[in-house]
Amino acid sequence: MAEAGTPQAWDAKAYGTFGSFVPALGQAVLDLLAPVAGESILDLGCGDGVLTARIAETGADVLGHDADAGLLARAKERGLAVRQGDGQALDYDDAFDAVFSNAALHWMPDHPAVYAGVYRALKPGGRFACECGGFGNIAAIRTAIRAVAERHGQDPIDRQNYPSVVRATRELEAAGFRVDAIALNPRPTPLADGMAAWLNTFRHGFFDQQGGAAMIAETTELLAPQLQDPDGNWTADYVRLRFLAFKD
Template identity: 60%
Template structure:
């Protein structure tokens, strides 16, 4: 899906802000080379650079890459499923991006190739059950309006054992792999969240632009009794998968 850096900065600033645990787990040190995979608009990439590391950001969305470059990040357009780096990074980091890349095998293989022997692969992304209520509601609203919703999920939200197997199949030694439930306050409200994170899915189903706002409103109304409190404050049912692995020496 196409990302809008302005909407991302306005409605999704919590994504890099809540990436702090993964950032700490990376523990970037001065002088090392780090790849930030799915760097987005470069907020966390800049934080890694501020530790003194030499960071390259890769992202598949041209507008997000441009926003990262504007922040002074060495960001490039690239697909995480087709990485071409070879033995050049001390660490690969990724926050909130791997679930967008689908099948883990080509991603894990490309990261493994990109790392030096002993290099770390550390990050966090959507785990099993992530935003389950929201995903079900979007599907239910689209189906009720007569759209054909694919049975298969568009994103990859594995369990911890599943992702451990994927990392080990790619040659990694897994140092930790955890599911972390993370109920997340959505200050901008559910309509803005749906627009930012599910607009691409709704468009891909074939919903005309003129109907999109109504789909979002119906979904918001369905979710209100589940995810909003009495005062109308929203909390989304985020679940993260956090991991640390390394390439054998």
């Protein structure tokens, strides 16, 4: 787990519990990948390996790559091959038939560096199937965190990169890719465990500091009129960017 006060700090146990909806909602990008038995596939930002394992079940030879040691330890427990490293500095050459990524790219601010590394990592004809937070993702949540951080004289540590279709296309093409399909998909996402659990899990690096519990309470209070229904159920204002790009 990374230290508090950093853009991201993952607690593998909390992610496995309160973040389990993330891989559970990964079917569309898995379908876009359409893995085939015998293919070599890199899962970039594989986390605790739930979707990596789904890819492995198809008979593909999959390697999980992630920056976080705690999450990778969970992936290893599933019997998966993993490697720790920064997705913005991939060092593979002509190694994979496909690169897959779910819910990870927006945590890597330097997208041109990621795209260059993925392009290099692919064999000619290889494909990159990716879903990540896109432009407008969790806009209400980000605004509430900013407001509360400002009230407390804190940096909101809001470093995620949620690209538009135009920007992602431009950057993918600059890296050499042919973009086959790309779209932004608004995806209101029910939070069965509520907003406080979401904030604790996905903004752990910000809220895991002195006064964090009070700031979580203030943030949920600000968000309730927009994201909590009269029955008390929370929905996060997710927007996903999904694309399939080829190294021709």
